[in-house]
Amino acid sequence: MTTIISTRTEASLQEVKFADLATIYNIFARELGQKELKKFRDKTTGIARILKIQAEFVEANKSKERDIAEAREINRIEADSDAARDTREETEQTFQKLNPSSTDRVNNCPNSAESAPATKNAKSRTDMETTIQIVSGQPKEGSIGDSIYTAVGSHDCDTVGKVVDWMLANYTKPRSNLPVSQSFVVGTINWFVNKGDLELGA
DSSP states (O other): OOOOOOOOOHHHHHTSOHHHHHHHHHHHHHHHTOOOOSOOSSHHHHHHHHHHHHHHHHHHHHHHHHHHHHHHHHHHHHHHHHHHHHHHHHHHHHHHHHSOOTTTSOSSOOOGGGSOOOOTTSOOHHHHTSBEEEOSOOOOTTSHHHHHHHHHHHSOOOBHHHHHHHHHHHOBOTTTOOBOOHHHHHHHHHHHHHHTSEEEOO
16 A cells, blocks of 8 residues: 655755754655664755655655556456456357267258258248259358358258258357357358359259
């Protein structure tokens, strides 16, 4: 904690009795851990020494305040870091519950009978049973389009529903590592269909 001691001007020290100058000086000396004095050889020297030690005391207190402020900032940063880490851990735990681990993911395309029902905002079950095939193009490696092409070309996912189910089981967003939604996969399929790279059948 910063110690508060009143400092004096040179003019005010001129009005102090010579015998009291050493007492004033020693108040600051004790705070700074310096040697105390019994008396000065004259008043001029005493006033000069007091003004000097006062300046040292003020600077020392400023240094203490800077140290305290720095310590508080470090504690705040560490607290924010701990909170961020806790949030990441909670997100990862939630993700693990929602998304199977790599060892549990589906390698082959699920049967249509095993496919999950379509959500309210996604395509209907009839649309999910629409066949799908690759026409052209090669999406960027690791992208959602690349995974859709992999599902269709390498895992015998021959309907929209099978592709969606395989993607939900196997694909996560590259940056956030979070699972994709059914409507997001369907929207991506439609985008490639509109480009002419994928084709939907009956």
